[in-house]
Amino acid sequence: MRRSGVPVYIITGLFILLSFFPFFWTLLSSYKPGPQLFQINPPFWPQPFTWENYRAIFLERRFYLNIINSVVVAGATTCICVGLGALAAYGLARLKFRGKTIILGFILVVSLFPPVAIVSPLFLLWEKTRIINTYLALILPYLTFALPLTVWLLTAFFRQIPFELEEAARMDGAGPLRTFWEVTLPLAAPGIFTTAILTFIYCWNEFLFALAFTTNDASRTIPVAIVMFSGYHTVPWGQILAAVTVVTVPVAVLVLVLQRRIISGLTAGALKG
């Protein structure tokens, strides 16, 4: 093992500081009363400490509606994608048939296509069918980027599972479906979980479709709602910062607990490992 000098730790420390500090400052500022927030040289610690901004976003702006919207849309999209994706990925990773290369290539091309390219027709279709502002108006376009992602990731994860166990099950007379259900699926559970987290994060962060296909406060998702906090004349900075904190803290906890899984997911599709 090579030695790690002081410069290495300084560089790492600097990157961590740069990553963290903006969040830390946002967190602190979200507890500051208005006048302190807008001071030319703001104080470091909030004095006095206030929950006013949090009260305002939840009781006046009903920000919880936006959180519910985000959870439902991202959750439903993730469930659909993992369900359909697991079937497809098992076929791609384990079964022998013609055209697999073309199908994988097709799925990859779909995952790289620009989302804005389908906004025009979908807006017209959603207007006509009156599903604008419904969950469906977001879940359907979210499938365009989420489904290729899940198929791609799950295929990579299924390929990592040793084939011998499945072969043994097949020898014992279990059919491919039963083998999938009783042998592959339990072994693939960690990979499926990782795929679900990543898919959820990608849906949770989506902005373009959510902006295009929602027109009122109550149906917006979190990112759109926060951007729309600003009125024509005033920017409620305190409330914006409180909302940013509310959505960032769970993500920070999630990332801290699940970092190993998220990283394995990020790299599974791209690198053989």
Place this chain on the structure above:
Amino acid sequence: MKPGVLLSREARLGYLLLAPALLVIALVALYPLGYTLWLSFQQKIIKLPWLHQGWVGLANYRELLAADRFWQALAHTVMFTVVSVSLELALGLLAALAIHRTRILTGLTRAAVLLPWAIPTVVAAVMWLFLINPAFGLIPMGLRLLGLPEAWQVLLAHPASAWAVIIATDVWKNTPFITLMLLAGLQVIPEDLYEAAGMDGASRWQVFRHITLPLLTPAILVALIFRTAQAFMVFGHIYTLTGGGPGTATETLAFLNYQAILNDMRFGYGAALSVVIFLGSLAFALFYLYTMGLQIKEEPRP
């Protein structure tokens, strides 16, 4: 049972398993794309219903290719993609090399690096808007301490400084992705290669140049391709930070496309722009498939 029969049953099951996913992709992606293509030959302006609405042939494309705003947005998008992705690669490589050799608090370090990547792009952008606010933001405060003139502190008021903000914040948000991809790449380089190089008395630069860099190239390529594709479609970041301003100085292709559709309500013209963007990214995706051909090749069954 004959092997041939088994094979065909397996193939049938394979197609059956893939059918639902492919059907859904065709329905939610291919059908709208075809619709976009059809719309691009139509005039459809919801704000101006008294105008001729319907088939106009190539008129939308002619108008688009004659528009300075389109070429300007294309130039902006290419500039943004090249500059921000290069910076992210350089910083990501530096961070990956440092973090790879950090032996304490490794979990915490990785989580800290992941955090900017994991939050929504526009939430990060809103946070940076607060940090660069000319009246009470921390960054203009720092610039004041450095003695920069007052006029420079309104960062989003000038095209050059607005771009600097857009690129710097994009680098902050997306360097983690490259860092993590490269970290994974570093982890699969066998340690004994370094030991051998050390015994041969290779300098640090030689080790980096002849061992680390060549073995890291696949990871670098993958990270670059994903980031380039993403940067090329940048929308939320621009929408939140500058709204394309000052004037049209920071408009990118996706932003312009969104404006044409949902601001001007010109669905036909917007669709034509979409088709052009789509063809560009398709060319890029095919280039990607070509480069990564090895990855896609069916792996032989063990």
